[in-house]
Amino acid sequence: MASHASGWRQRETSASRNDLVIKFSEVAKHFSKKDPSSSSSSSSCAPEVGARPRWPHPFDYNSLMKAFSDAGEVEEVLRLFREMKEDFHCRPDVVCYTTVVDSLATANRPEEAVAVFEEMVSAGVIPDAAAYTVLVKLYSCHLKRFDRAYEVIRWMVKCGCAPDVITYSTLIAGLCWAGRVEEALGVLDQMLEEECRPNVHTYTPIVQAYCSRGSIEDARRLVDAMHAIGCPPNTVTYNVLIQALCKIRAFEEVEKLLEHSDAKGWKPDVVTYSIYMDGPLRVRKR
DNA sequence: TGCGGATTAA
Numbered sequence: 001m002a003s004h005a006s007g008w009r010q011r012e013t014s015a016s017r018n019d020l021v022i023k024f025s026e027v028a029k030h031f032s033k034k035d036p037s038s039s040s041s042s043s044s045c046a047p048e049v050g051a052r053p054r055w056p057h058p059f060d061y062n063s064l065m066k067a068f069s070d071a072g073e074v075e076e077v078l079r080l081f082r083e084m085k086e087d088f089h090c091r092p093d094v095v096c097y098t099t100v101v102d103s104l105a106t107a108n109r110p111e112e113a114v115a116v117f118e119e120m121v122s123a124g125v126i127p128d129a130a131a132y133t134v135l136v137k138l139y140s141c142h143l144k145r146f147d148r149a150y151e152v153i154r155w156m157v158k159c160g161c162a163p164d165v166i167t168y169s170t171l172i173a174g175l176c177w178a179g180r181v182e183e184a185l186g187v188l189d190q191m192l193e194e195e196c197r198p199n200v201h202t203y204t205p206i207v208q209a210y211c212s213r214g215s216i217e218d219a220r221r222l223v224d225a226m227h228a229i230g231c232p233p234n235t236v237t238y239n240v241l242i243q244a245l246c247k248i249r250a251f252e253e254v255e256k257l258l259e260h261s262d263a264k265g266w267k268p269d270v271v272t273y274s275i276y277m278d279g280p281l282r283v284r285k286r
Numbered sequence: 287t288g289c290g291g292a293t294t295a296a
Contacts, residue, residue, distance in 0.1 A: 062288045069289095098289035133290040141291095169291050176292090204292040239293045271294045278295080 046071030140174025
């Protein structure tokens with residue numbers, strides 16, 4: 001494997017192009033074997049507009065609302081939410097409220113998302129960590145209102161609901177996307193103090209932030225540190241790093257990472273090869 | 287048995 005990538009970098013030969021085609025077809029075969037359903041997108045799994053649950057119970061409503069939410073059909077989510085309350089007098093529970101709030105937040109309808117959260121609280125439904133985390137995501141990732149995000153976390157603590165890894169990782173991701181890496185590292189420290197163990201989802205956005213500001217050395221160091229502290233980077237983490245390395249044309253290093261992927265305990269996927277092939281091809285096109 | 291988290295792109 002080491003030979004073909006350095007081939008692309010050095011010269012444009014038909015042999016290296018053939019290698020690329022062969023590699024690609026291998027990868028394609030691998031994925032079609034492994035996951036026969038991967039061709040169907042999430043939207044094709046969406047229920048039909050106007051669908052109703054079999055039973056007017058929160059569980060059934062939520063399953064349907066979630067399916068519409070995943071498909072980006074917010075109006076259908078809201079229709080079901082209204083229907084369960086008004087037509088069936090079926091009281092939504094935390095899970096239902098969280099699905100609706102998240103769906104609105106994702107659809108960039110923050111005011112409505114907050115209104116539904118408030119409705120939940122005034123209906124006497126106690127938010128859990130997932131419900132609060134959706135609010136943290138809204139303020140941190142969507143609105144970049146970090147003051148509000150911190151406020152939500154203080155609020156949940158006060159209500160006796162401890163923020164968990166996902167809550168903190170969500171906040172960290174928002175900070176990283178906003179370029180506030182140092183602050184994200186502060187949140188990481190806070191997690192450690194509270195003995196809330198970070199995982200790959202916590203570190204990967206930080207790796208990403210380092211990469212996007214060009215601090216590749218910091219990214220490399222963090223990836224190594226993840227191995228050392230028993231939170232090994234996975235394919236997503238490596239994809240982030242590989243993309244940054246391709247951008248600075250460090251194809252030899254990418255090649256090494258791929259070569260040692262087995263030993264490091266991760267497997268390149270479609271995204272990896274898509275990044276990997278795009279890099280050298282883009283350079284060659286110049 | 288149903289809710290919240292990180293990556294690519296034409």
